[in-house]
Amino acid sequence: MNSLCRILCCCLLLVLPSARLSAHAFLEHSDPPVGGKVHSAPAAVRIWFTEAIEPAFSSVQVLDATGKQVDKKDTHRDPSNRSLLEVSLPRLGPGTYKVIWRVVSVDTHRTNGNFTFQIVP
Amino acid sequence: MCELGVTSRAFGHGFAGARFFPATLSTDDPFVSDELSLPTVSTIRTPDDGGTRETDISVDIAKRITPQFGIEIGETLSVLNPHEGRATDGFGNLELGGKYQLLKNGPHETIVSVGLGVEIGGTGSTSIGADSFSTWSPAIFFGKGFGDLPEALRLLKPLALTGVAGIAIPTSASTRSITVNDQTGERDIEIEQHPDVLEWGFALEYSVIYLQSQVQDMHLPAPIDRLIPLVEFAMETPLNRGAGGPTTGTINPGVIWAGKYFQVGMEAVIPINEHTGNNIGVIAQLHFFLDDLFPHSIGRPLFGGNK
Numbered sequence: 001m002n003s004l005c006r007i008l009c010c011c012l013l014l015v016l017p018s019a020r021l022s023a024h025a026f027l028e029h030s031d032p033p034v035g036g037k038v039h040s041a042p043a044a045v046r047i048w049f050t051e052a053i054e055p056a057f058s059s060v061q062v063l064d065a066t067g068k069q070v071d072k073k074d075t076h077r078d079p080s081n082r083s084l085l086e087v088s089l090p091r092l093g094p095g096t097y098k099v100i101w102r103v104v105s106v107d108t109h110r111t112n113g114n115f116t117f118q119i120v121p
Numbered sequence: 122m123c124e125l126g127v128t129s130r131a132f133g134h135g136f137a138g139a140r141f142f143p144a145t146l147s148t149d150d151p152f153v154s155d156e157l158s159l160p161t162v163s164t165i166r167t168p169d170d171g172g173t174r175e176t177d178i179s180v181d182i183a184k185r186i187t188p189q190f191g192i193e194i195g196e197t198l199s200v201l202n203p204h205e206g207r208a209t210d211g212f213g214n215l216e217l218g219g220k221y222q223l224l225k226n227g228p229h230e231t232i233v234s235v236g237l238g239v240e241i242g243g244t245g246s247t248s249i250g251a252d253s254f255s256t257w258s259p260a261i262f263f264g265k266g267f268g269d270l271p272e273a274l275r276l277l278k279p280l281a282l283t284g285v286a287g288i289a290i291p292t293s294a295s296t297r298s299i300t301v302n303d304q305t306g307e308r309d310i311e312i313e314q315h316p317d318v319l320e321w322g323f324a325l326e327y328s329v330i331y332l333q334s335q336v337q338d339m340h341l342p343a344p345i346d347r348l349i350p351l352v353e354f355a356m357e358t359p360l361n362r363g364a365g366g367p368t369t370g371t372i373n374p375g376v377i378w379a380g381k382y383f384q385v386g387m388e389a390v391i392p393i394n395e396h397t398g399n400n401i402g403v404i405a406q407l408h409f410f411l412d413d414l415f416p417h418s419i420g421r422p423l424f425g426g427n428k
Contacts, residue, residue, distance in 0.1 A: 023381035023413035024136070027334035035275075035337030050381060107416035112227070113139035113335050116272075 025051040025105040028083075032117040041092045041119055045071070045099055052082035057104035060087040065096050082106075094119050134384070134410060138227030139335055140266035140281060141328065143377045144408050146386050147353040148322035150283040151234040151262035153191035153222045155411035155420045157182050165390050165402025174202040177213075185412075185422040193218040193238075199249040211246025214255075220262070230266030230281070235259070242292065253296065258320065260287025268335060279331040284323030291315040294362060316362040322370070326351035330379065349377040353388065369397040373404065383409045 031046045032038045045062055055077035062071040071087045078084035085103065097119070102112040134144040135152030142150060146161065157180075164176040181195035197213040218238035225232045238258040245251025266281040297312045329348045333341060356370030375388025390402035412420035 023410070023416075024141075026141070026330065026381075029338060033338040034334060107413075109413070109416065111136065111139075115335050 023051055023105065023107070024109045024111050025049040025053055025083075025103050026111065027101070027113055027115075030099070030115070034115040035117065037118045037120050039120060042089060044086045044088045046078075046084060046086040047099075047101055048081075049083045049085065049103060049105075051105040051107075051109075053077065053085060054104045054106055054108075055085070057110075058085055059102050060085055061100045062087060062089060063098045063100065064092075070097070092119055094121050134379075134408070135232070137225055137230045137232045137264060137266060139268060139331075140230040141330060141379070142232075142264055142266070142281060142283060143326070143328075143349050143351075143379045143384055143386070144406075145283060145324045145326075145351070145353055146375065146377075146388055146404050146406050147355045147371070147373045147390075148283070148324050149236070149260070149262060149285045150324065151220075151222065151232045151264045151285075153185055153189060153220050153234065154183060155185050155191075155415075155422075157409040157411055158195075158406055159409065161404065161406040161408075163390065163402060163404035165392075165398065166400040168395075168398050169203075172204040176200040176202075184419070187425040188422050189222040189425075191220055191422075193220070201249055209248045211249040211251070212244075213249065214240045214242060214245035214251045216240050218258075228269065230264075230268050232262075232264040234262040236262060236287075238287075252291070252315075254291055254293035254315070256289050256291045258287050258289045260285050260320070266331070268331070275336050276332075278336050279328045281326050281328065281331075282323060283326075284321075286319070286321040288360070289318040289320050289357075291317070314362040316359040319358040319360055320356070321358070322353065322355040324351050324353040326377075344378055347379055349379060351375060351377060351388075356393070367394060367396050369394065371397060371402075375404075381410075382413050383407065 028048045028050050032042055045060060047060060060075045061069055064070050070092060071089055075085060075087045078086060096116055098114060098116050100114045104110050134156060135142055135154050142152060144156060159180050161179045166172055166174050177197050177199050179195055179197035181193065183191055183193040185191040195216040198210065199213055200208065200210040202208040216238060218236055220234050220236035222232065222234045240256045242252050242255040262285045264283040268278045270278050293315055295312050295314045297310055300309045300311065326349050329341065329346060333339060333346050353373040355373065356368050358368040359366055370393050372391045372393060373388040375386060377384055377386035385407055387405040390404055392398040414420060
């Protein structure tokens, strides 16, 4: 048993330092928040991811309740934060909006997701 | 050796659409992936020989050959502590497997795979009851996330179900052993039947990760924001050769914490009936995502590019 434990520890010590750490990009948080309600129309949707992302292969779309895309189609990565993706919005009225995101992290892993937020008077 | 329905292959993690499925501890799930379970440790007192404490330490590795096909290899060290008598330990039979992903539907967070596993007889230690014959196990696997539920049920969207159904087919229908009575000198022949066994199970999980990132940001702090509470059901039903007895198995409630590069999980192992046992055990696992640790080398498929 002790021998096996030593072998396992050695394997871990060998494996982990040689790892090139980079991973699937998860949504960390967003503005407006996932499932949240805001009282004033946001100027943009911002999504912070857990990994740096490739903007050329990443997108954020905002749809209204009828499924019509209402964002300004200018998805871009924040110049000072490689994990922050944002898309500008026109002045939106009250309602429920769906955000659909697709990203490729810098290690080429693809992830996607969606969430809604509400603008209430 | 009583396995209590808990098997020891490398169980896959993966994505289907927006859904991240963790690697489950006690039942196999449908994902083909690059990963390393190092180690999985389980311990329980089984009903064998008047009560035997069985502790298993296993190492499993899975490797994608193509994005849809992967192979698995696993080995287990078992330590048996009987109620009376000496403890024994030894390695179990080598386990190999292959899995092919038949279907993946992102919008409906659905995946279906088929697989074939083999426990190679005679590669393990007879002292811990490793079989001298091989056992083949074809199986079908599925996973389904409930992210497509209507908005009225939005707090149920983080639920997901994975499951497996397969048949373990031994290459030997029975084995016979001869014992000699020390006092009378008479020889007794004991025949042990090896039935085909339906192996089935499922895992119901609720992903706080999914809740936070797809449904409702609850502003939960770490490490709660990356927990996946789950309950697994791992069952075995003998089918033939006079052993069509009751189903044995365990119900395993627990929790997984999934990070970027690895996950850790722990479950209670609760026997479903007296045929399985009367004592509660525990299983714990440290599991590495090789595709995230080594995205440009061993963490990607050998052929066919990345997923």
